[in-house]
Amino acid sequence: MFTSRFLVSALALAAGFVFAIGSAAAESKATVGKPAPDFTLTDVNGKKVKLSDFKGKTVVLEWFNPQCPFVKYAHGEGPLKDASKKPGAGNADVVWLAINSGAAGKQGNGVELNKQARADWKMDYPVLIDDSGKVGRMYDAKTTPHMYVVDAKGTLVYRGALDSAPLGRAKGGVVNYVQAALDDLAAGRPVATAETQSYGCGVKY
Structure with a gap:
């Protein structure tokens, strides 16, 4: 017994x-609508960056691979060129972070390669290295770019595509989903389109 x-x-x-x-x-x-999982990563200059340090600000996360054609287009001539400086997106209350979750030795990985890409594209925000893939898997990042917006309360309010025009090609009008989410937050509105299907190169875990 x-x-x-x-x-x-x-x-x-x-x-x-x-x-x-x-x-x-x-x-x-x-999960969209839930608190964004916290993380700490090191940027290409060796500085540690923690997501929760930006509580009180809106944070845009961009999954990044400098050798991906979609990333090259977006930063070279597309919607990510100077995106962080545009009205609404470039104010002091919006922080941009790029994350490379490629495993060591995979295409597009390596600190120096990412540092050079950041300089070439005149990116004014950090590129964080996640070569273990832990943060990418936590956020279920599938493509480069894959975009996320975290509001000032730390809630994930948008996840998905950068816009509706892969490589600048679209049927009908182009919708920049990230900018639309930022506009909604700035106006005090709920984000109208909270999730879309991302596109680009697969993350090289």
Whole structure:
């Protein structure tokens, strides 16, 4: 009897422990409408950057690979050229962070390569190195670029494509989803389009 009760209790505790682990794992995954998971990464200049340090500001996250044609277009002549300096997007309350989640040795990875790309494109925001892929998987980043917007309260309010025109090609009018999300936040409105399908090169985990 004692053995049976002990076994039942042990199984119940184990089940609870597994559930707790599963819940913690689920909570650490980025979900639109929920608090954005915190992270700390190092930029190409060796400086540590922590997402939660920007609480009170809107944060734009851009998954980045300087050798991806979609990233090259977006920064060279497309919508990410000077994006962080545009009205609304370039005010003191909006922070931009690029993240490269490519594994060591994969195409587009390497501190010097990313540092050079940042200089070539005159990016005025950090490029963070996530070569373990931990942060990319936490946010389920699938493409470069893959865009995220975190509001001043730390809530993830947008995830998806940069715009509706891959490589500048679109049917009908072009919608810049990131700019639209920033405009909604600046006006005190809920983000009208909170999630879209991203496009670009696959993240090289």
